[in-house]
Amino acid sequence: MDWCEFLKYSYCPPQNAPIFTNSSATPNRFSLIHLNFGEIYIEDFAINYYPESRREDEMKANKQQGRLKLCSETLVFVPQDSFLPVIKIPYKFCSKLEKWKSDEFKLSQTIYINCSQVVQLLENNVIGPYQIIKQSKSYLFQLLHQDLTMVLQKIGRLNGICRLQLG
Secondary structure, three states: OOHHHHHHHOOOOOOOOEOOOOOOOOOOOOOHHHOOOOOOEEEEEEEEEEOOOOOHHHHHHOOEEEEEEEEOOEEEEEEOOOOOOEEEEEHHHEEEEEEOOOOOOOOOOEEEEEEOOEEEEOHHHEOOOOEEEOOOEEEEEEEOOOOHHHHHHHHHHHHHHHHHHHO
């Protein structure tokens, strides 16, 4: 079968079709295609993400479980809820990558990230254009099974290398 015959018999889903339809399954929405050209995926971590809030009870009520993908140029948060967007956090726009310290909100094993720009994709589990959000925002990621100091060291090294490349 040549290429033209293959295309003739292949199925192409509609442009805005959901990635999957079985609601009981939670497939991995992360793909290497979402990375920048030349970017390398390194490892991932089970985490809880706490959206910004002024009150601790609100913050804990809005907790989102997911995976944090460690890549050479970005951190990628993939929420377990497939209707929430995947968030790419480029190191070059991060002003802070550190251990969370707060007297108000007691969270152990938590990474605090402040950045001026992020990229959102797969919102409502629909393939579409990436949304670039240009506003300062903070993220709290609580590691569930990893050592915080080891993860922060890896992120710090990758952040330093990324900033050296920007030179």
